[in-house]
Amino acid sequence: MPFLAVTVVAVAAFLPLVVTSSYILSVGVTMFLYLVAAMSLNVIYGLLGLLSLAHIAFWGIGGYFTVIAVMDLGLSFWVALPLAGLFAGVVSIAVGFPALRLNRHSFVVVTLIFALLTTLVARDWVSLTRGPMGIPGIPSPYFFGHEIAGAYSFYYLAGAFALVSLLLLYLFFTSRIADTMRAINQSEDLARSQGVNPTAYKLLAFFLSAFFTAMAGGILAFNQRVIDPLIFDFFFMQAFLIMVIVGGRGSFVGVLVAGAVMSILPEVLRFSVDLRMVLYGLALLAFVTWAPNGLAGWIRERREERLRSELRQ
Amino acid sequence: MNSATPLLEVEGLRKSFAGVHAVDNMSFSVAHNTITGVIGPNGSGKSTTIDCISGFQRPNAGRIRLDGRDITRLTPQKIAKAGLIRTFQTVHIYEAMTLRENLLQAARPFQASGWVADFLRLPGMRREVDAAMVRADELVDMIGLRKYYDAPTRILSYGQKKLVALAAGLMPKPRLLVLDEPVAGVNPTRIREIEEVILNLHAAGESFIIVEHNVEFVMRLCERVIVFVGGSKMTEGDPKSVQQDARVLEAYLGIPA
Numbered sequence: 279m280p281f282l283a284v285t286v287v288a289v290a291a292f293l294p295l296v297v298t299s300s301y302i303l304s305v306g307v308t309m310f311l312y313l314v315a316a317m318s319l320n321v322i323y324g325l326l327g328l329l330s331l332a333h334i335a336f337w338g339i340g341g342y343f344t345v346i347a348v349m350d351l352g353l354s355f356w357v358a359l360p361l362a363g364l365f366a367g368v369v370s371i372a373v374g375f376p377a378l379r380l381n382r383h384s385f386v387v388v389t390l391i392f393a394l395l396t397t398l399v400a401r402d403w404v405s406l407t408r409g410p411m412g413i414p415g416i417p418s419p420y421f422f423g424h425e426i427a428g429a430y431s432f433y434y435l436a437g438a439f440a441l442v443s444l445l446l447l448y449l450f451f452t453s454r455i456a457d458t459m460r461a462i463n464q465s466e467d468l469a470r471s472q473g474v475n476p477t478a479y480k481l482l483a484f485f486l487s488a489f490f491t492a493m494a495g496g497i498l499a500f501n502q503r504v505i506d507p508l509i510f511d512f513f514f515m516q517a518f519l520i521m522v523i524v525g526g527r528g529s530f531v532g533v534l535v536a537g538a539v540m541s542i543l544p545e546v547l548r549f550s551v552d553l554r555m556v557l558y559g560l561a562l563l564a565f566v567t568w569a570p571n572g573l574a575g576w577i578r579e580r581r582e583e584r585l586r587s588e589l590r591q
Numbered sequence: 592m593n594s595a596t597p598l599l600e601v602e603g604l605r606k607s608f609a610g611v612h613a614v615d616n617m618s619f620s621v622a623h624n625t626i627t628g629v630i631g632p633n634g635s636g637k638s639t640t641i642d643c644i645s646g647f648q649r650p651n652a653g654r655i656r657l658d659g660r661d662i663t664r665l666t667p668q669k670i671a672k673a674g675l676i677r678t679f680q681t682v683h684i685y686e687a688m689t690l691r692e693n694l695l696q697a698a699r700p701f702q703a704s705g706w707v708a709d710f711l712r713l714p715g716m717r718r719e720v721d722a723a724m725v726r727a728d729e730l731v732d733m734i735g736l737r738k739y740y741d742a743p744t745r746i747l748s749y750g751q752k753k754l755v756a757l758a759a760g761l762m763p764k765p766r767l768l769v770l771d772e773p774v775a776g777v778n779p780t781r782i783r784e785i786e787e788v789i790l791n792l793h794a795a796g797e798s799f800i801i802v803e804h805n806v807e808f809v810m811r812l813c814e815r816v817i818v819f820v821g822g823s824k825m826t827e828g829d830p831k832s833v834q835q836d837a838r839v840l841e842a843y844l845g846i847p848a
Contacts, residue, residue, distance in 0.1 A: 449710060450710065453709045453710050453712075454699060454709045454716070454720075455706055455709050455710065457688075457692065457696060457699075458696065458699060460685070460687070460688070461685050461688070461696050464685045464686060464687055464688070465683050465684075465685060467647070467667075467679070467683060468679070468683040468684070468685070470647075470666070470667040470668050470671070471645060471647075471667055471671055471676065471677055471678075471679070471683070472668075472671055472676070472696070472697050472699075472700055472759070472763075473668050473669075473671035473672045473700030473701060473763070474668055474699075474700050475666075475668045476668075482706070582743060582745070582746065585742055585743075585746065586746050589738070589739065589742065589746070
């Protein structure tokens with residue numbers, strides 16, 4: 279496993295030296311950012327089973343915060359980006375505190391309403407966000423005097439960001455903190471009876487999911503060089519959700535693989551412009567039918583079946 | 592710990608649902624190092640009392656003290672941390688986790704290291720895991736399920752799951768373990784095993800409250816038996832005297848005195 283991981287990272291790192299197509303590199307940029315966003319959704323939705331539709335809001339808030347901090351406040355991109363993460367994290371605590379007092383179903387509704395409200399703010403607070411026209415002309419970040427512009431350098435920026443974020447998230451997913459979250463997801467009453475305070479874990483999960491997603495959204499905005507309310511488009515939310523569900527909720531490796539495949543698949547399917555979305559839909563249907571618990575769930579079920587028959591003997 | 596203070600003291604407990612008193616003027620106490628049985632017909636307030644004691648329901652009136660400390664309005668997690676652990680009538684275990692993970696998870700809230708130590712795998716956290724592993728090893732042998740140690744508990748039978756819940760409750764060495772119907776739906780051979788486990792732990796100093804419909808099980812195990820009827824304590828005593836109490840027979844078995 280570590281060998282495979284190092285190989286994948288090495289191949290990804292040397293890819294731009296071989297592939298010069300900026301189209302392929304920009305697919306890579308998107309994939310890196312989607313991976314981080316999907317994996318952070320996997321913290322709150324996968325580990326705790328709390329479907330947060332506010333994820334799209336944090337993605338957009340991160341984008342707007344970074345852009346406004348750089349363009350209006352004159353902050354450096356490298357300061358603005360982590361600040362955007364922290365800002366979204368603080369917002370997530372403010373929203374999560376009341377929303378997490380409710381049951382799971384109400385939580386979904388409250389996060390959806392929050393996502394819709396942020397879209398409204400982005401569209402209507404014209405003096406801050408310039409409304410539906412968006413903010414064009416986002417300047418390039420500079421890295422030690424080197425301008426980051428174009429697919430090639432953004433490939434490395436987004437790639438490095440994804441590498442660091444995913445490493446941290448991997449440490450998190452394999453920690454005892456994540457185990458306690460899985461426990462809360464399986465039986466909150468049992469966890470409480472054992473001395474766990476579920477609210478603290480839920481707030482932490484919500485914070486982490488907002489923190490990483492916001493930074494990914496910030497990089498996306500600088501890559502696009504323009505930000506408008508379309509960053510709150512439900513397309514993104516649906517893409518992240520599909521990655522988590524197809525990969526298997528709560529599984530790090532599953533969502534990593536599904537995230538990569540689901541980022542690349544729609545592009546590969548471009549050979550047939552008419553059937554592209556039909557094929558994508560068919561692939562999804564196949565998964566929902568035959569592997570409702572995702573990639574990781576399917577593998578786990580096979581393993582359990584084997585274990586059962588072994589133990590019977 | 593002062594041995595004159597009872598381990599658990601319930602005083603004037605009342606819990607009503609929409610005007611109906613499920614528990615009313617309930618008072619009883621439990622001494623250190625004992626196995627206390629609670630019996631009573633359906634609707635006598637056993638489950639509601641457990642829920643109030645463990646913080647899952649808020650009583651309308653009354654006081655609950657654990658080893659002298661007032662725990663009346665604490666949350667379930669704080670009561671657990673104070674040393675009172677309960678199990679559930681319907682089996683509650685982490686079905687997607689292995690038996691080992693279930694036991695280690697049960698010990699987790701009682702360990703000192705926080706999120707940072709967990710995230711960075713600091714040495715203090717590793718020592719805690721090792722210590723919990725030793726305890727888990729003892730308990731898994733005691734419940735006789737070592738064969739299934741690394742299997743997801745989902746594949747276990749109902750009786751085996753009850754044993755896992757029992758072992759998980761014992762992981763943090765609670766001052767008092769409240770077992771809600773530990774043998775309901777468990778086959779007779781397995782019941783004998785559970786009895787033995789509880790007796791061994793009692794010999795090692797553990798205290799239990801056992802709420803059970805299986806009267807023979809309670810009579811064999813417990814030194815003291817408390818009888819609930821209609822939401823309050825009717826009587827208590829050693830198993831023999833309770834069994835011969837005419838009022839108990841009437842309330843429990845419907846035999847007129």
